[in-house]
Amino acid sequence: MPEQRTTASRGELALAVHGTEAEQHLRLLYDWLTLEDDLRGRLRLRSRPVAEGEMGGVLDVLTVALGAGGTGALIARSVSTWLSQRRADITVTVKAPDGREVSIDVKRSQDPLAIIREVERLAAPPQE
Template sequence: MHLQGHEAHEASETEVTLAVQSADPERHLRALRDWLAREDAFRGRLRLLDRPVRDGEMGGVLDVLAVSLGSGGAGALLVQALSAWLGQRGADVSVTVTAPDGREVTIDVRRTQDPLAVVREVERLTAPPRD
C-alpha cells in the first residue's frame, strides 16, 4: 500500500474511493491524486491503494485513490476538483466515486456539463445512509 499522507482523522470523516476508467488507469489515477493534492483540504487525506498481486503479475497495480472527507463542504470541493480534472482529460476518462457502504456514482466528461447534478450525487454518497 502506498500512502500519500497519514494524519489522524476525525471519527466523523467519511472515506470515499475513486477509481479511474481509461486506457491507462494507473497513470490517470496518479494524475488525479496529484491534482487533488494541490487543494489544501485534501493534503494528507489521499491514499493510493494497490490491489493484491495476481498470479503472473510482477507487482501490485494501483487500483483506487482513497479520499478522507471531513466536514465543511469537502464533498462539494471534491466534485469541483473532479469536474475540472475530467474537463482537461477528454471523453476517454471517467471516475467512479464509491461510498463506504458500497453506493457509487460514475462521473465522466459528459456529466460535468451539469455540475449541480454531479454535486448532488456525490453529496448523497457522502451523507450518512438513511435507515
C-alpha cells in the same frame, strides 16, 4: 487483467478511474486533488493485491478520508474540473463506504452542479 475493485473503508470515499491508461490517470487525479488545501493529508493511493504472473501491485483506488461537511462538494467540483480537461475517454467512479456509488465521465463533467449534488449525497451518512 483482473477486474478493478472500487472499495471504500468506513469514513472514506473511494475513487477509481476506468478507461485507457487508468493507472496513469489515477496518479494524475491524485496529483490534482493534492492541490486542494482541504484534502491534503486525506488522500491515499491503494494497490490491489498482486495477481499471479504480475511483477507488482497495480494502483486501482484513490481514497479520500471524509472530514467536516463540504468534502463531497469539494471532491465533486475538483473531479469535474479535472475531467473537463481530459481528452481521453475515461470515467471516475466515486463509491461511499456503504456501497452507494456514482460514475462521472468526461461528458457528464460539463454539468458540475448535478455531480456535486450526487457526490455530496454519497459523502453524507446513509439515511435509514
